[in-house]
Amino acid sequence: MKEFRGRSVVPGQAQAPALVTTQALNLTASFSKPPNMIKRWNGVIQDRRHELYKKDVAGRVLVFPQCIGSTYTGMILLELIRRGRGPAAMVVQNADSLLASGALLAEVWLNQKVPLVEIPSPEIFTAIRTGQIVAVDGDQGLVRVM
Numbered sequence: 001m002k003e004f005r006g007r008s009v010v011p012g013q014a015q016a017p018a019l020v021t022t023q024a025l026n027l028t029a030s031f032s033k034p035p036n037m038i039k040r041w042n043g044v045i046q047d048r049r050h051e052l053y054k055k056d057v058a059g060r061v062l063v064f065p066q067c068i069g070s071t072y073t074g075m076i077l078l079e080l081i082r083r084g085r086g087p088a089a090m091v092v093q094n095a096d097s098l099l100a101s102g103a104l105l106a107e108v109w110l111n112q113k114v115p116l117v118e119i120p121s122p123e124i125f126t127a128i129r130t131g132q133i134v135a136v137d138g139d140q141g142l143v144r145v146m
Helices: 027-031 034-038 071-083 097-110
Strands: 001-004 006-011 013-020 063-066 089-093 115-118 133-137 142-145
Touching: 006 097, 027 071, 063 133, 071 097, 089 097, 097 115, 097 142
Parallel strands: 013 063, 063 089, 089 115
Antiparallel strands: 001 142, 006 115, 013 133, 133 142
16 A cells, blocks of 8 residues: 655545546636536536546546646536535645635535645656545545555
8 A cells, every 4th residue: 555645735535546647637628618517517527638538537536736727726626516526535736726725615615525635746646546546634634545
C-alpha cells in the first residue's frame, strides 16, 4: 500500500476507484456543454481536447494536477455533487480556491462531503492508476493507494 501525506483542503473521507489524468481540468468546458446539460448533468467529461473525454467522474477519486479555466468552476462542481454525479473525492497537485469552493459549498449547503487533498508531488501520477481503489482522508491530508 502506497501512502501520500499532503495538505487537507476540504475535510471528509472517501474510498473509490481512481480516475487519473496528468492534464489540467477545465470543469466549465468539461461539464457545461450541451450533451451534459441535455442529459441532466451526467458527470461525463465533454471537453474533446482532454484525455478524459467521455469518462464519467461520478463516484470516482479524481486525480489531476489543477483546474484551469473559468471562475464558474466551483458552481459546476457544486451542481455535479447536488445531482449525485460528482467525484467521491479529489486529489490535486495545486488546489485553488475556486475548486475548493464547490466542495466546501456542497458540505455547507447540501451536507455532502467531497474531500479535497493537495499532494504537490508528481509521483501521484505514477503511483495511482485509473481503476485502483484509493482512500482519501481529507481530515488528515492522507491518500492511500489500496
